[in-house]
Amino acid sequence: MAQSTETDWVSRFADDVIAESERRASDAKQSPAAAPVVVVASGLSPSGPIHLGNLREVMTPHLVADEIRRRGYEVRHLLSWDDYDRYRKVPAGVPGTDPSWAEHIGKPLTSVPAPAGSPYPNWAEHFKAAMTESLAELGVEYDGISQTAQYTSGAYREQILHAMRHRAEIDAILDRYRTKDKDKSKGAAKGQAQAGQAGQAGQAAQAKGGQKKAEEAELAAEEGSGAASEDDGSGGSAGYFPYKPYCGGCGKDLTTVTAYDDGTTELTYTCAECGFSETVRLSEFNRGKLVWKVDWPMRWAYEGVIFEPSGVDHSSPGSSFVVGGQIVREIFDGVQPIGPMYAFVGISGMAKMSSSKGGVPTPADALKIMEAPLLRWLYARRRPNQSFKIAFDQEIQRLYDEWDALERKVADGSVLPADAAAYARATGTAAGELPRTPRPLPYRTLASVVDITAGAEEQTLRILSELDPARPLTSLDEARPRLDRAENWITSQVPAEARTVVRSEPDQELLASLDERGRESLRLLLEGLDSHWSLDGLTTLVYGVPKVLEGLEPDAKPTPELKTAQRQFFALLYRLLVSRDTGPRLPTLLLAVGTDRVRKLLGA
Ligand SMILES: [Zn+2]
Structure with a gap:
């Protein structure tokens, strides 16, 4: 581990911070035998919903603190809640507030009433609570300091x-x-x-x-x-x-x-x-x-x-x-901290309707659609001065594919050292591993299945079990929490017009209009269904049918003509199954629809 982390940004900052900590301790003529407590800090102003982008303010020192803890040092990660700051404006769209909150502008955030219906005693506590919950889920360990408490107690x-x-x-x-x-x-x-x-x-x-x-x-x-x-x-x-x-x-x-x-x-x-x-x-x-x-x-x-x-x-x-x-x-005879500037974190494609807390995407919104290790990974793998986007749109599926590919490389030992370090920082902390999904089925598959089943549990379990018949899922819990995140993504981020609706009755008009080649392609598919009823099997089958029609061997290399034939075949299947030209990946879609209904819709 020590070797593999030397190449990533977290490790380099940890080196610098430990060196600076020891330098300051020796300047202060403290006993060299006692290792100093290393202090890192973040500050957040609970002036409204805390933006997902502000998470970098916490994650950057968290990752460095965690690396230093892993090396055996004692670390305090101070999270200063700037809740004694003045209330500057009424953020738009926060449920339970109205323009009358403007009368509190100029008071400390802890003296402003919480939004109506909040269980918290004041404005600052209300917005701190949501962030606190997300930080716990992310495995971030910190000492929270209320600046209201500090100032009003005379600490300063x-x-x-x-x-x-x-x-x-x-x-x-x-x-x-x-x-x-x-x-x-x-x-x-x-x-x-x-x-x-x-x-x-x-x-x-x-x-x-x-x-x-x-x-x-x-x-x-x-x-x-x-x-x-x-x-x-x-x-x-x-x-x-x-x-x-x-x-x-x-x-x-x-x-x-x-x-x-x-x-x-x-x-x-x-x-x-x-x-x-x-x-x-x-x-x-x-x-x-x-x-x-x-x-x-x-x-x-x-x-x-x-x-x-x-x-x-x-x-x-x-x-x-x-x-x-x-x-x-x-003035204070102190030393400025090591203070890297971090770049903006953007959000791609967040549906307006789902930003539950005042039109601002919060860490809680991200954790509804992705697991904590994935969100940690986004911060761990990019240097602070690199900007990146957190995907709420289709891109999240590609991100999860990339994450799963990384996990496979970690498992088979082919992973690069810096990638291994980012993976380790994402999946656990010095305190232990974060919860993970026991059977991490591909996110895009889970999303497609939930899209089609609309979350019906029995049907979902049947489909997920048929993905890999050699190792059937025995309970949906094995696929959780990733399954729940994918379901939340489908229901909160994918617009209704992009959802998949399986036909209830065959498209007789389209079926009747097929030429000999079209009918033959469907016959070949239906013939192979039973013997190919798994994710891998159906993948082979749907790509293989056009090859057979072209007179090619099943393992033939794709030619431009073959690719065209495959595209036409896939479009025909989508139209017959979901009345559109595209949809979830066909093997997943076929499994989700089930053999009986596939046969019916394809005119068997
Ligand atoms: Zn006054």
Whole structure:
């Protein structure tokens, strides 16, 4: 295993992260005998349904953490729930919400009511729950940290007071980048460009930071204001403050700090929303947070984060990752984590009707149509800087074929080392193997069978047992959960007009119109049915009939003429069985229809 993993990206990052972890431990003059706990981190903002694309934010450090665990190190994978962020907008199409939720804009996500009917106490918890469930199914082990809990318990008190003492230095760092931004393009124009990109990206991933930035840019574009600069805490007439209280009157963050005393830590703010004003002592006040561009590097230092990836838009000069690198070093005496930028993850062909949670494909939607190891594999086999698409359309069948071919190569030992590594990372973690389907029948076959049987269990079991008569299926459970995923795919993603409907009565008109050659082809097929009644047998039979008609041997090499004859024969069978020119693969279709009905429909 150690040899075979050396060639993949996960292993290379694991090497770097372990080396950096040991370097930091030796700098800190810790006992060299004690291996350091390696800390990696992800951050998610439960501002609405968590997009499937955001899964890369978690999977990238997860895979690296898992490799490090496999090497015997102790690893903490922190998953920071940015649930103390402000509620920015009401996402469209979330069941149980209406435009009245807009009255909560500006409050922390944990202070916004959950959608109607939710069993969860607030907005953030509602959307965290769905993600938590998916991460469990994916075998992702992590320490979840609620930023609401951290801030409101005063966990960051020293860091906040420290940042306030050094606010002029923070302002100076931020100003380096503000100037650069202004030089390039003025004010909100940058925000609009970003909003445009976010719009074009459409179903693509919205990364941590990337998500925040996209939302800010939208706000700036909508309001034509300087909202895009809000996250760095640009101050009012009293100067710059990297800290924003949530209002004691209305609970929103539309506050401006008007005075601060470093000696007493007395802070005065006013609220633009409700006019409330008060003076608090920051050394004992817990209802506010550092602005994002200071908050993120503060936490790198606080937690000792060694690896934390971020979305591809963080490569820009004024991005929070780049600015954060300066702030963590110059203000918090910390070190920026190893932070690869990851590329967008797209979605192909998701049916609108099935995105159950507000028009956004979530990890739960993907896990309805594919098994966890397959979804893990998509992330494991691509370097973070490679973009890829998660298939909700026909492509999922090809993806499963590729996966099954990989499993065969692993089983017979012909697999390439990097592919073997990706396979191992997909099918299990340091904690053990993920659940798998005992008899992994081809996904496209399962999909076709379910398409034809409409999920009728008895009929499905009969057909699946006849696929391989030498090893019949004894129970549908052997084909699960893959069978259930294929069924969900058929029912939720394949449009009604693409579904297969087997004829109940023969097409007498078509049968009567056949010439001698057409009738002979059907006779040959019907004659061979009983002796070829398996997936392999029927494959031989349907390809063989046109060969016999052409006067060729059954194992003859295909010629252009033969291929044409085969296409015509297949089209005839589809028309007679399902009244269309195409359909599921014929051997599967014949098995699914059953011998009696095949004979009837083919005019026997
Ligand atoms: Zn207020």
